[in-house]
Amino acid sequence: xxxxxxxxxxxxxxxxxxxxxxxxxxxxxxxxxxxxxxxxxxxxxxxxxxxxxxxxxxxxxxxxxxxxxxxxxxxxxxxxxxxxxxxxxxxxxxxxxxxxxxxxxxxxxxxxxxxxxxxxxxxxxxxxxxxxxxxxxxxxxxxxxxxxxxxxxxxxxxxxxxxxxxxxxxxxxxxxxxxxxxxxxxxxxxxxxxxxxxxxxxxxxxxxxxxxxxxxxxxxxxxxxxxxxxxxxxxxxxxxxxxxxxxxxxxxxxxxxxxxxxxxxxxxxxxxxxxxxxxxxxxxxxxxxxxxxxxxxxxxxxxxxxxxxxxxxxxxxxxxxxxxxxxxxxxxxxxxxxxxxxxxxxxxxxxxxxxxxxxxxxxxxxxxxxxxxxxxxxxxxxxxxxxxxxxxxxxxxxxxxxxxxxxxxxxxxxxxxxxxxxxxxxxxxxxxxxxxxxxxxxxxxxxxxxxxxxxxxxxxxxxxxxxxxxxxxxxxxxxxxxxxxxxxxxxxxxxxxxxxxxxxxxxxxxxxxxxxxxxxxxxxxxxxxxxxxxxxxxxxxxxxxxxxxxxxxxxxxxxxxxxxxxxxxxxxxxxxxxxxxxxxxxxxxxxxxxxxxxxxxxxxxxxxxxxxxxxxxxxxxxxxxxxxxxxxxxxxxxxxxxxxxxxxxxxxxxxxxxxxxxxxxxxxxxxxxxxxxxxxxxxxxxxxxxxxxxxxxxxxxxxxxxxxxxxxxxxxxxxxxxxxxxxxxxxxxxxxxxxxxxxxxxxxxxxxxxxxxxxxx
Amino acid sequence: xxxxxxxxxxxxxxxxxxxxxxxxxxxxxxxxxxxxxxxxxxxxxxxxxxxxxxxxxxxxxxxxxxxxxxxxxxxxxxxxxxxxxxxxxxxxxxxxxxxxxxxxxxxxxxxxxxxxxxxxxxxxxxxxxxxxxxxxxxxxxxxxxxxxxxxxxx
Numbered sequence: 001x002x003x004x005x006x007x008x009x010x011x012x013x014x015x016x017x018x019x020x021x022x023x024x025x026x027x028x029x030x031x032x033x034x035x036x037x038x039x040x041x042x043x044x045x046x047x048x049x050x051x052x053x054x055x056x057x058x059x060x061x062x063x064x065x066x067x068x069x070x071x072x073x074x075x076x077x078x079x080x081x082x083x084x085x086x087x088x089x090x091x092x093x094x095x096x097x098x099x100x101x102x103x104x105x106x107x108x109x110x111x112x113x114x115x116x117x118x119x120x121x122x123x124x125x126x127x128x129x130x131x132x133x134x135x136x137x138x139x140x141x142x143x144x145x146x147x148x149x150x151x152x153x154x155x156x157x158x159x160x161x162x163x164x165x166x167x168x169x170x171x172x173x174x175x176x177x178x179x180x181x182x183x184x185x186x187x188x189x190x191x192x193x194x195x196x197x198x199x200x201x202x203x204x205x206x207x208x209x210x211x212x213x214x215x216x217x218x219x220x221x222x223x224x225x226x227x228x229x230x231x232x233x234x235x236x237x238x239x240x241x242x243x244x245x246x247x248x249x250x251x252x253x254x255x256x257x258x259x260x261x262x263x264x265x266x267x268x269x270x271x272x273x274x275x276x277x278x279x280x281x282x283x284x285x286x287x288x289x290x291x292x293x294x295x296x297x298x299x300x301x302x303x304x305x306x307x308x309x310x311x312x313x314x315x316x317x318x319x320x321x322x323x324x325x326x327x328x329x330x331x332x333x334x335x336x337x338x339x340x341x342x343x344x345x346x347x348x349x350x351x352x353x354x355x356x357x358x359x360x361x362x363x364x365x366x367x368x369x370x371x372x373x374x375x376x377x378x379x380x381x382x383x384x385x386x387x388x389x390x391x392x393x394x395x396x397x398x399x400x401x402x403x404x405x406x407x408x409x410x411x412x413x414x415x416x417x418x419x420x421x422x423x424x425x426x427x428x429x430x431x432x433x434x435x436x437x438x439x440x441x442x443x444x445x446x447x448x449x450x451x452x453x454x455x456x457x458x459x460x461x462x463x464x465x466x467x468x469x470x471x472x473x474x475x476x477x478x479x480x481x482x483x484x485x486x487x488x489x490x491x492x493x494x495x496x497x498x499x500x501x502x503x504x505x506x507x508x509x510x511x512x513x514x515x516x517x518x519x520x521x522x523x524x525x526x527x528x529x530x531x532x533x534x535x536x537x538x539x540x541x542x543x544x545x546x547x548x549x550x551x552x553x554x555x556x557x558x559x560x561x562x563x564x565x566x567x568x569x570x571x572x573x574x575x576x577x578x579x580x581x582x583x584x585x586x587x588x589x590x591x592x593x594x595x596x597x598x599x600x601x602x603x604x605x606x607x608x609x610x611x612x613x614x615x616x617x618x619x620x621x622x623x624x625x626x627x628x629x630x631x632x633x634x635x636x637x638x639x640x641x642x643x644x645x646x647x648x649x650x651x652x653x654x655x656x657x658x659x660x661x662x663x664x665x666x667x668x669x670x671x672x673x674x675x676x677x678x679x680x681x682x683x684x685x686x687x688x689x690x691x692x693x694x695x696x697x698x699x700x701x702x703x704x705x706x707x708x709x710x711x712x713x714x715x716x717x718x719x720x721x722x723x724x725x726x727x728x729x730x731x732x733x734x735x736x737x738x739x740x741x742x743x744x745x746x747x748x749x750x751x752x753x754x755x756x757x758x759x760x761x
Numbered sequence: 762x763x764x765x766x767x768x769x770x771x772x773x774x775x776x777x778x779x780x781x782x783x784x785x786x787x788x789x790x791x792x793x794x795x796x797x798x799x800x801x802x803x804x805x806x807x808x809x810x811x812x813x814x815x816x817x818x819x820x821x822x823x824x825x826x827x828x829x830x831x832x833x834x835x836x837x838x839x840x841x842x843x844x845x846x847x848x849x850x851x852x853x854x855x856x857x858x859x860x861x862x863x864x865x866x867x868x869x870x871x872x873x874x875x876x877x878x879x880x881x882x883x884x885x886x887x888x889x890x891x892x893x894x895x896x897x898x899x900x901x902x903x904x905x906x907x908x909x910x911x912x913x914x915x
Contacts, residue, residue, distance in 0.1 A: 633796040641804035645891055648811050652898040713860045713874045714793035722798060723876040723883070724858050730879075731845055734886050738834045741890040745831070748897045 023100035037079035066120035069475035074117035084447035091443030122181035163209025170203030186253035200254035211243025218525035228334030255307025264305030269405030271298030276412025309479035328451030345423025352425030361452035370417035414504020567683030576694035596622035781809035799880030803887025830892035837886025
């Protein structure tokens, strides 16, 4: 039952959504299905169901999903917000040709994200992690005609993909160090040793990339080229929380690693400040929200990663609160954009009067984001401050540093909330009132209303909501506890909150609507671009150097490598050689070898291409005859046929080439070519001689001769070897043959077309 | 139509082509117990098409009618892969041979080894490869399509 609703149902619906005519219906059914998964997750949370699918037993790799307290809250979040946004999307972009793709990808993503939050071990989480990266890539680049959307998608994929590799390294190191990647087992283990710490740090880098933490914070604002429903779901409410989920799951096991705690605090804290400061400079409301998301993710990173059970509780509570209000804000901005045609706060004026419902609920959500009572955001923010201010044994140096970051970050978040609300909805003197072209219908309004309602109701039912969060946090760390209260009374956290609100209000009112020029920039984006361009340039340079395009050069390299590869072992075997060399079995063999040698020398000496081709064929025919005298009819027959066809093919090529070899144009001097050719001849012959004379084990041929008839049901042992004993080799060789054939065909057709174009031009 | 086509080759090709194809099938089928097999059979069939090409049938239609070389390559890969993978379904190793024996009223005892089906895949792939080469390299003798402008490096 565990995987059914959350994973399989969305996947099944994704298939039907691909049919263009069914996409809207699928979206509505999918929305209901996702809503059902919320009910299911909350109802069956207590039974703690497990579901395992063993993949590689020898390595202990399996997909292990568990519906624990945290998992059920997260599934409810993923399903609930997914349901609302999918419903919203039906009105946001109806009848667009790529809508079916959107619905399908959206549902696949919902399934992957549900799997991620339910994962009970790091390996399972990695698998779903990568799935979310891929769907995110496809969804950011949904407007595939826009170059900037494609670039943003690629950038997000490269950053999160690189992070995924770090996570994979972490998975492998945990497996080596502890023999397991299960979160529960890791939490119980000692976790001593350098490898454990290194593994934790690798996993942490993965988490930081996914959750857009400094220095990887730049990809998230870029991802805003996705349509708003995608941004709201993936890049604010769910996917970017994957890193937080990973840290929350892992931190009880690894929080004794000092580097982990300090990295988390510094990366999260710096991100909080960068995101908050940048949000104050945005004029695009959606980008403002993107930067605020980066900032809030920094706060969550600090809380869940710092390794304090109470902070973990506060982090889980704020994680849910943030997802709810941020999704609501994104959807509200989308609704304004949809209705008016712009979301630039410099152009909007008086939207609050024109769209009162959206405006009121946005203000509720923004107030929650700023931490204004009585909303959910206030309740959780108070909890955060209370935990960090609490004096006692649990307080450490990094918690004091974190407190500093959180206070400044909170001031900024009040300031950007003010900027957002004022910019979107206020009547601005001296500016024409914005006109509403498409009034938002039920589809666009309802999700905004629903998230707003949760923010308000959960704020008032803080006690009950807090218990729910406690179940979630307890499943991560037994010591996690806490309560949420709407009105804590006048205490230190409330005093700090008031100061923060006042300071933020002032900063928010005073930031100019149009930002001034950049004074300084800690640009991860530039660093990324520099690395990316450098790698491209480097690989081009390497390719230019190694791929000269000269056939002779390639041949010389290949042949020289062969000479070294077989010549070395041959020299090494000289000491083991025993037994006599049989010169020849019969006079015919001597004659055939002499004939082949004459052909070979003549082929090298001749100046005509046609003659050289025929003479090389002569060498082949002599060899075929030689095989026949050794009693190998299959080999002889094959050699004969291959030689015939090869000559015909070479002749077809030769008619297009100059009739004579042109010595002056040769790429390598003659002496080099002669030396390499002689070397490979001597090396191969010497290798064959040395290996057959120093045999220690009986020939595998003897065994095959015995096994051929009973096991392979054939009397021709050569054929039984080809299709049975070594059949996999044949399969591989066939594949090479097929790929080579198709490759040659495509290259030549392409070259001819290019030539034809040149002739026309 | 090529001016220099040889009438003798042209006439001989008509029946030699079919004969060689027949021989190729014969070689492929008997390969499990006597010299031959899918690879050799495929090469012989390739030789039949090469003869056709040398007799002056240069275009794809003249060479192999509605048969497409790429389709042969794909069919070969498909047959071989399916034969290789089938034993996995029953828990055996990759390419494990199965033997079916049956007594036929006229032909007598007949034994079919699953490896022979694998050999059919090899046969098809080899014929497809040779045909591909003949089609892409063996364009008409008459037209100078410019590939040879004398500037090709040795």
